[in-house]
Amino acid sequence: MALDSKVPKGPIKDKWTDYKNHIDLVNPANKRHIDVIVVGTGLAGGSAAATLAELGYNVKAFAYQDSPRRAHSIAAQGGINAAKNYQGDGDSTYRLFYDTVKGGDYRSREANVHRLAEVSANIIDQCVAQGVPFARDYGGLLDNRSFGGVLVSRTFYAKGQTGQQLLLGAYSAMNRQIARGKIEMFNRHEMLDVVKVDGKARGIITRNLITGEIERHSAHAVVIATGGYGNVYFLSTNAMGSNATAAWKIHKKGAYFANPCYTQIHPTCIPRSGDYQSKLTLMSESLRNDGRIWVPAKIEDAQAIQQGKLKPTDLAEEDRDYYLERRYPAFGNLVPRDVASRAAKERCDAGFGVNATGEAVYLDFAAAIERYGKEQAKIQNIDNPSEEKIYELGQAIVEAKYGNLFQMYEKIVDENPYETPMMIYPATHYTMGGVWVDYNLMTTVEGLYCIGEANFSDHGANRLGASALMQGLADGYFVLPYTIGDYLSDDIRTGKIPTDTKEFEEAEKEVKDRIDFFINNKGTKSVDHFHKRLGKVMWDKVGMARNEKGLKEAMAEIKAIREEFWKEVKVPGSANEMNPELEKAGRVADFLELGELFAKDALVREESCGGHFREESVELDGPQKGEAKRNDKDFAFVSAWEYKGEPADAVLHKEELEFNDIELKQRSYK
Amino acid sequence: MNLTLKIWRQKDSNAKGQMVDYKVTDISEHMSFLEMMDVLNEQLVNTGEEPVAFDHDCREGICGMCSMYINGEAHGPDRGITTCQLHMRMFNDGDTITIEPFRAAAFPVIKDLVVDRMAFERIQQAGGYISVNTSGNTQDANSIPISKHAADEAMDAATCIGCGACVATCKNSSAMLFVGAKVSQYALLPQGQVEAADRVKNMVAQMDLEGFGNCTNTGACEIECPKGISLDNIARMNRELMKANIS
Numbered sequence: 049m050a051l052d053s054k055v056p057k058g059p060i061k062d063k064w065t066d067y068k069n070h071i072d073l074v075n076p077a078n079k080r081h082i083d084v085i086v087v088g089t090g091l092a093g094g095s096a097a098a099t100l101a102e103l104g105y106n107v108k109a110f111a112y113q114d115s116p117r118r119a120h121s122i123a124a125q126g127g128i129n130a131a132k133n134y135q136g137d138g139d140s141t142y143r144l145f146y147d148t149v150k151g152g153d154y155r156s157r158e159a160n161v162h163r164l165a166e167v168s169a170n171i172i173d174q175c176v177a178q179g180v181p182f183a184r185d186y187g188g189l190l191d192n193r194s195f196g197g198v199l200v201s202r203t204f205y206a207k208g209q210t211g212q213q214l215l216l217g218a219y220s221a222m223n224r225q226i227a228r229g230k231i232e233m234f235n236r237h238e239m240l241d242v243v244k245v246d247g248k249a250r251g252i253i254t255r256n257l258i259t260g261e262i263e264r265h266s267a268h269a270v271v272i273a274t275g276g277y278g279n280v281y282f283l284s285t286n287a288m289g290s291n292a293t294a295a296w297k298i299h300k301k302g303a304y305f306a307n308p309c310y311t312q313i314h315p316t317c318i319p320r321s322g323d324y325q326s327k328l329t330l331m332s333e334s335l336r337n338d339g340r341i342w343v344p345a346k347i348e349d350a351q352a353i354q355q356g357k358l359k360p361t362d363l364a365e366e367d368r369d370y371y372l373e374r375r376y377p378a379f380g381n382l383v384p385r386d387v388a389s390r391a392a393k394e395r396c397d398a399g400f401g402v403n404a405t406g407e408a409v410y411l412d413f414a415a416a417i418e419r420y421g422k423e424q425a426k427i428q429n430i431d432n433p434s435e436e437k438i439y440e441l442g443q444a445i446v447e448a449k450y451g452n453l454f455q456m457y458e459k460i461v462d463e464n465p466y467e468t469p470m471m472i473y474p475a476t477h478y479t480m481g482g483v484w485v486d487y488n489l490m491t492t493v494e495g496l497y498c499i500g501e502a503n504f505s506d507h508g509a510n511r512l513g514a515s516a517l518m519q520g521l522a523d524g525y526f527v528l529p530y531t532i533g534d535y536l537s538d539d540i541r542t543g544k545i546p547t548d549t550k551e552f553e554e555a556e557k558e559v560k561d562r563i564d565f566f567i568n569n570k571g572t573k574s575v576d577h578f579h580k581r582l583g584k585v586m587w588d589k590v591g592m593a594r595n596e597k598g599l600k601e602a603m604a605e606i607k608a609i610r611e612e613f614w615k616e617v618k619v620p621g622s623a624n625e626m627n628p629e630l631e632k633a634g635r636v637a638d639f640l641e642l643g644e645l646f647a648k649d650a651l652v653r654e655e656s657c658g659g660h661f662r663e664e665s666v667e668l669d670g671p672q673k674g675e676a677k678r679n680d681k682d683f684a685f686v687s688a689w690e691y692k693g694e695p696a697d698a699v700l701h702k703e704e705l706e707f708n709d710i711e712l713k714q715r716s717y718k
Numbered sequence: 719m720n721l722t723l724k725i726w727r728q729k730d731s732n733a734k735g736q737m738v739d740y741k742v743t744d745i746s747e748h749m750s751f752l753e754m755m756d757v758l759n760e761q762l763v764n765t766g767e768e769p770v771a772f773d774h775d776c777r778e779g780i781c782g783m784c785s786m787y788i789n790g791e792a793h794g795p796d797r798g799i800t801t802c803q804l805h806m807r808m809f810n811d812g813d814t815i816t817i818e819p820f821r822a823a824a825f826p827v828i829k830d831l832v833v834d835r836m837a838f839e840r841i842q843q844a845g846g847y848i849s850v851n852t853s854g855n856t857q858d859a860n861s862i863p864i865s866k867h868a869a870d871e872a873m874d875a876a877t878c879i880g881c882g883a884c885v886a887t888c889k890n891s892s893a894m895l896f897v898g899a900k901v902s903q904y905a906l907l908p909q910g911q912v913e914a915a916d917r918v919k920n921m922v923a924q925m926d927l928e929g930f931g932n933c934t935n936t937g938a939c940e941i942e943c944p945k946g947i948s949l950d951n952i953a954r955m956n957r958e959l960m961k962a963n964i965s
């Protein structure tokens with residue numbers, strides 16, 4: 049099947065408006081005859097479910113947690129971008145569009161990104177109307193901060209809990225519709241397959257996670273909003289339950305999977321402390337606005353620190369290597385995430401890491417405390433303030449800005465980050481890849497949509513900070529409600545989709561057979577055992593730096609782990625009860641397939657772009673020596689993979705990317 | 719360190735539960751409490767026993783899933799944190815740790831340490847929202863200035879993660895802190911004014927219907943709340959309710 053992105057004709061700035069003016073609409077009386085399933089109720093799914101219900105559709109929504117409010121979106125700390133230009137610093141729709149395409153290293157679809165930038169301002173209006181308590185300045189207007197990789201302040205935030213507040217906004221909108229009976233909410237339900245009837249998505253099979261019951265649900269369209277697949281690495285900043293199952297199941301039923309190798313490894317996470325580690329904790333990127341990143345300049349100092357013989361605060365200024373400021377004078381500590389992460393890895397690989405594992409760098413607030421302290425002394429008219437006074441004043445400002453993050457750090461690491469620099473190291477954080485969708489956010493299966501982090505759409509090979517929340521809410525509040533209406537306008541006479549058909553029966557049987565296999569298998573090893581092994585291969589060979597040899601090895605190793613998994617996995621308990629081990633088994637089985645496709649995708653993409661860094665593809669000389677080298681001539685396409693059984697047999701389809709409104713350039717943050 | 723764990727085991731909501739003893743060894747002080755539970759569960763899987771079911775997801779203190787009652791305290795001995803943020807450095811070698819689910823009539827046990835908090839959902843559905851549709855032409859976000867003070871206070875109330883520790887801690891199983899926080903968030907914002915009276919009446923009515931107890935001002939909830947939700951929110955809710963009943 050040829051890929052058709054269905055991007056509307058016309059100038060980029062008019063495409064979305066023209067599109068909306070010309071689509072088919074469903075009249076309000078008919079909407080009540082149409083059912084829509086929304087799987088996942090994070091920012092993307094929650095906002096979509098609420099909006100579709102407001103429009104009059106009957107929505108059935110699903111989440112594996114006990115409430116929509118607990119979706120992983122809740123963990124987002126830093127903020128959400130919008131081209132409001134409240135700060136008057138030159139921001140505009142075009143600039144947000146441009147920054148996002150550039151930040152994504154020219155691997156995203158221009159028309160989608162432009163639409164995202166266009167609706168971004170509406171998101172803030174909508175959220176404020178819902179009662180989202182964004183941070184404000186003393187004049188009572190909304191405050192902004194700046195985030196990595198851009199030169200304007202366009203990030204709106206709610207303390208360090210932006211995702212939480214946005215999700216609670218979408219959740220409240222959902223609650224209103226649940227109360228009206230327009231959304232039927234299925235908490236603690238996991239989608240285990242999609243059901244196709246005559247080529248169209250018409251329902252799903254779910255497992256009730258309390259009773260173990262397998263259920264059939266039908267609808268006229270199905271929306272997948274189940275988040276990213278970062279947990280393929282075992283350790284990531286994702287929630288423990290974050291999974292790829294829904295996305296992978298629809299892939300197996302015909303939805304192409306795009307750019308699986310584009311993963312974001314976030315530079316500011318708390319380093320790993322031991323083998324028992326179950327997840328990694330992000331320290332918001334906003335910290336890089338004020339923190340300076342460094343390692344010792346001399347290897348002997350680094351070694352002494354690793355052995356616990358030297359403290360960071362003992363090192364004089366000239367013995368510190370502020371390597372980001374050194375390498376990237378224009379952006380310094382605010383370079384995009386992929387650049388910052390690789391730079392940390394480079395220093396640690398060279399032996400300059402600052403904890404016992406050698407995998408950590410410092411994030412230091414001493415300079416910020418001093419700067420803010422002096423500023424405050426001036427504001428408060430304190431003449432000749434003492435050093436202590438300056439410190440006290442400065443610390444208060446840093447505390448007001450980042451207090452909760454500092455507290456979180458101290459709880460985990462047991463060190464006071466005001467007194468000694470924080471330690472950070474990169475960790476898997478976000479997946480730009482995902483289910484391929486066209487301009488309508490429809491997958492290659494008719495009537496099957498994919499929104500939020502689960503799709504591949506807007507971030508190309510690298511996502512800018514504070515843009516995922518924006519995309520999730522844009523998809524759910526402002527894009528999908530239009531595009532899905534155009535599709536559903538053909539379904540006003542279809543009537544209810546029956547579930548007592550052979551399509552539902554077959555899908556249900558497949559799901560049940562797999563569950564029975566797990567419960568009855570006489571294996572010897574736990575699910576986590578396999579997940580950790582997969583994670584190690586992914587991190588070592590498909591992580592921050594990749595090469596041909598490693599990727600080939602990774603594919604073979606993942607396949608071997610998968611084969612062993614299906615022989616040796618052990619799942620206690622039964623199918624007809626709450627059984628967390630059984631839930632994990634299903635998810636890890638899917639990760640074991642996705643991981644191999646991931647490595648294959650990375651192997652095929654013989655260029656470095658965004659979060660995907662191929663060691664074979666670097667600048668050999670000139671001012672950019674050693675930096676990642678993109679290859680637009682051969683690789684300016686989206687890789688969309690078609691399932692053919694074994695992941696290694698997947699077939700590649702290319703969506704060529706056209707750049708008519710932005711000139712392709714090498715990203716330079718020097 | 720080596721520890722003895724006394725854990726509540728209950729097959730499902732209908733079964734009778736009981737405390738069961740387990741031993742874990744070589745626990746690092748840097749582990750989180752839930753990582754210690756992972757070690758126990760891995761051990762149980764390997765010996766063919768059913769692991770202990772417990773709720774958790776984000777493991778960074780924000781989703782509100784985790785909900786253990788540890789040594790007689792909701793979210794355990796530390797302050798200002800959830801169970802997933804509790805670290806083993808709070809315990810000593812040789813300790814016996816008692817682990818139970820959050821207990822309240824309105825939070826029935828589903829299995830082991832997992833409880834049903836749907837009562838909180840229904841309270842939110844009764845009025846925990848502002849009735850505004852998504853349209854794309856909502857008025858500009860800066861058209862109504864909100865004082866920084868009010869916005870910050872609303873934010874403080876809004877940080878509630880809906881974990882239910884306040885209920886589990888309260889001797890009356892009252893949900894006043896949780897409901898007070900939500901009512902306050904909206905009461906402090908201009909956008910929340912239009913529906914203020916109905917909101918507070920409906921949410922409180924639903925709370926009573928769910929079987930949560932009364933508030934007798936003991937203040938235990940505030941102390942155990944991982945997000946530092948203040949008792950002021952309960953006072954504000956009472957004022958709002960009075961206002962609503964008069965008007």
Ligand SMILES: Cc1cc2nc3c(=O)[nH]c(=O)nc-3n(C[C@H](O)[C@H](O)[C@H](O)COP(=O)(O)OP(=O)(O)OC[C@H]3O[C@@H](n4cnc5c(N)ncnc54)[C@H](O)[C@@H]3O)c2cc1C
Pocket residue numbers: 087088089090091092093094110111112113116119120121122123124125126127128210211237238239240273274275276285286287290291293294330477478499500501502513514515516517518520
């Ligand atoms: C720690 C952290 C901090 C972040 N900070 C920021 C930030 O500051 N700014 C920013 O823009 N982005 C940030 N991000 C990224 C952003 O939070 C996510 O990309 C985004 O929230 C994803 O939203 P979503 O709606 O697509 O998916 P999610 O919020 O992950 O929701 C997934 C939903 O799917 C459900 N689900 C999953 N699988 C199934 C299944 N099989 N069956 C049924 N239901 C299922 C879940 O229950 C859940 O409801 C951060 C991410 C992390 C991890």
Ligand code: SF4
Pocket residue numbers: 877878879880881882883884885895896899942943944945946947
């Ligand atoms: S008020 Fe505190 S203890 Fe109660 S649910 Fe909210 S966060 Fe939990």
Ligand code: FES
Pocket residue numbers: 773774775776777778779780781782783784800801802803
């Ligand atoms: S697991 Fe999310 S708050 Fe503890």
